[in-house]
Amino acid sequence: MKNWFFEKAIPNLRIEETTKLAIKIKKKIFSGRSKYQKIEIIDTYPLGRILVLDGIIQLSQVDEFIYHEMITHLPLLYYPNPKKVLIIGGGDGGTLRETLKHPIKEVYLVEIDKKVIDISKKYLPFVSKNVFRERRVKIFIGDGLKFIKNYKNFFDVIIIDSTDPIGPSVSLFSKKFYQEVYRALNKNGIMITQSGTLFAQFSQVKKIFNNLKTVFPFVKIHLATIPAYGEGEFSFTVGSKKVNLERINPAVIKNIYKKINLKTKYYSPEIHFSSAILPKYLEEKLK
Ligand code: SAM
Numbered sequence: 001m002k003n004w005f006f007e008k009a010i011p012n013l014r015i016e017e018t019t020k021l022a023i024k025i026k027k028k029i030f031s032g033r034s035k036y037q038k039i040e041i042i043d044t045y046p047l048g049r050i051l052v053l054d055g056i057i058q059l060s061q062v063d064e065f066i067y068h069e070m071i072t073h074l075p076l077l078y079y080p081n082p083k084k085v086l087i088i089g090g091g092d093g094g095t096l097r098e099t100l101k102h103p104i105k106e107v108y109l110v111e112i113d114k115k116v117i118d119i120s121k122k123y124l125p126f127v128s129k130n131v132f133r134e135r136r137v138k139i140f141i142g143d144g145l146k147f148i149k150n151y152k153n154f155f156d157v158i159i160i161d162s163t164d165p166i167g168p169s170v171s172l173f174s175k176k177f178y179q180e181v182y183r184a185l186n187k188n189g190i191m192i193t194q195s196g197t198l199f200a201q202f203s204q205v206k207k208i209f210n211n212l213k214t215v216f217p218f219v220k221i222h223l224a225t226i227p228a229y230g231e232g233e234f235s236f237t238v239g240s241k242k243v244n245l246e247r248i249n250p251a252v253i254k255n256i257y258k259k260i261n262l263k264t265k266y267y268s269p270e271i272h273f274s275s276a277i278l279p280k281y282l283e284e285k286l287k
Contacts (some may be wrong), residue, residue: 003024003025004022004023004024004025005022005023005024005025005042005044005050005052006020006022006023007020007021007052007055007056007057007230008054008055008056018199018200018231019199019200019230019231020230021228021230023042023044023045023046023047023050024044024045024046025042025043025044025045026043026044026045027042027043028040028041028042028043029041029042029043029049029123030119030122030123032115032119034113034114034115034116035113035115036112036113036115036167036168037053037054037113037163037167037168038052038053038054038055039051039052039053039113039115039116039119040052040053041119041123041124044060046062047060047061047062047063047227047228048060048061048062049061049123049124050228051092051116051119051120051124053116053163054163054166054167056163056164057228057229058092058163059092059094059124059127059228060227060228061124061126062227062228063226063227063228064092064094064127064228065094065264065265065266066224066225066226066266067094067194067224067226067234068094068095068097068098068127069098069264069265069266069267070222070224070236070266070267070275071095071098071159071161071192071194071236072095072098072099072159073098073262073264073267073272074192074222074236074238074267074272074275075157075158075159075190075191075192075238076099076102076104076157077253077256077257077269077272078190078238078240078243078245078248079156079157079188079189079190079243080188080243080252080256082102082104082156082157083104083105083106083156084104084105084106084107084108084154084155084156084157085099085102085104085106085107085108085155085156085157085158085159086107086108086109086110086148086151086155086157086158086159086184087099087107087108087109087110087158087159087161088110088144088147088148088158088159088160088161088162088172089110089111089112089144089160089161089162089163089169089172090109090111090159090161091109091111091113091114091116091117091120092116092117092120092124092127092128093117093120093121093124093127093128093129093131093132094127094128094161095159095161096109096128096131096132096137097127097128097129097131099159100131100134100136100137101260101262101263102260102262103260104136105136106136106137106138107136107137107138108138108139108140108155109137109138109139109140110139110140110141110142110143110144110147110148111139111140111141112141112142112143112144112168113141113168114141117132117139143168143171144160144162144171144172144177145171145172145174145176145177145180148177148180148181148184149180151183151184152183152184153183153184153185153186153187154184154185154186155184155185155186155189156185156186156188156189156190157185157189157190157191157192158181158184158185158189158190158191158192159191159192159193160172160181160191160192160193160194161194162193162194164196164201164204165204172193173193173204173207173208173211174211175211175214175215178191178211178212178214178215178216178239179215181215181239182215182216182239182241185241187241187242188241188242188243189240189241189242190238190239190240190241190243191216191238191239191240192236192237192238192239193208193212193236193237194234194235194236195208195209195221195235195236195237196208196234196235197229197230197231197232197233197234197235198223198231198232198233198234198235198282199231199232199233200231201231202285205221205235205237206285206286208237209221209237209286212237212239215239216239216240216241217240217241217242218239218240218241218243218244218245218246219237219238219239219240219245220237220238220240220245220246220276221235221236221237221238221276221278221286222235222236222237222238222275222276223235223236223275223276223278224236224266224275245276250269250272250273253269253272253273254269257269
């Protein structure tokens with residue numbers, strides 16, 4: 001069908017095993033290749049501009065705020081007064097934008113593909129909003145696993161904003177990588193990773209959850225519906241070294257949110273807690 005975008009099958013699944021969105025294209029804005037992946041920017045009728053890497057949608061103009069607010073504010077509010085943050089991946093700049101809303105000292109971003117940063121700055125300026133230039137930001141071009149090995153007890157929060165496990169990001173889903181994340185975090189450290197959609201990628205959600213549980217004493221899944229990813233709810237998985245994620249006082253999160261005057265469109269202290277309530281069938285399947 002002409003002028004429709006069909007997303008490729010997600011990693012480890014055949015196209016027959018899943019459902020897909022068909023998105024009507026307004027205009028193809030950019031298509032090119034980097035050393036690591038195919039990069040496309042497409043303007044669509046229902047979702048505005050979308051960023052597509054190797055055939056898979058990474059973000060859409062209309063709902064990127066849901067993904068970026070959740071992956072950023074959950075860990076940054078779980079952690080009391082974070083100062084040093086690391087983002088792995090995140091070349092579009094959305095997670096960086098949200099991180100800089102906090103009174104942090106510095107944020108490191110390590111992205112393997114410089115071209116994603118350049119293309120995003122040029123064609124998706126509404127995502128990064130010039131934050132790459134902010135003085136608290138340090139950008140590194142390289143592999144997240146290699147980078148993190150150089151740090152021990154250093155970061156308060158680590159955010160893994162990577163592509164799904166294909167190509168260069170496969171290593172970012174390994175137990176070995178989570179052990180390095182644990183080491184790189186300080187003693188109260190918190191991490192979060194995007195963990196895929198519940199319907200089509202459940203085996204991945206479960207694997208991430210179980211792998212993280214072998215490394216971190218406290219692990220929790222949060223959910224959000226992000227239309228551009230289709231297939232129902234999307235998951236984020238949090239790992240914590242010391243903060244007991246089950247025993248957080250809602251009043252504490254509310255107070256920090258107010259104190260730092262966080263401006264959000266999706267995330268709220270109430271969503272912080274409601275997003276962690278899993279349906280019964282899912283609790284069962286995770287056992
Ligand atoms: N919102 C997203 C999604 O749909 O999953 C993530 C988007 S973000 C653009 C993902 C980034 O992770 C990509 O730009 C990709 O180049 C980067 N990435 C993949 N593997 C990486 C690695 N090993 N180290 C650092 N960055 C990596």
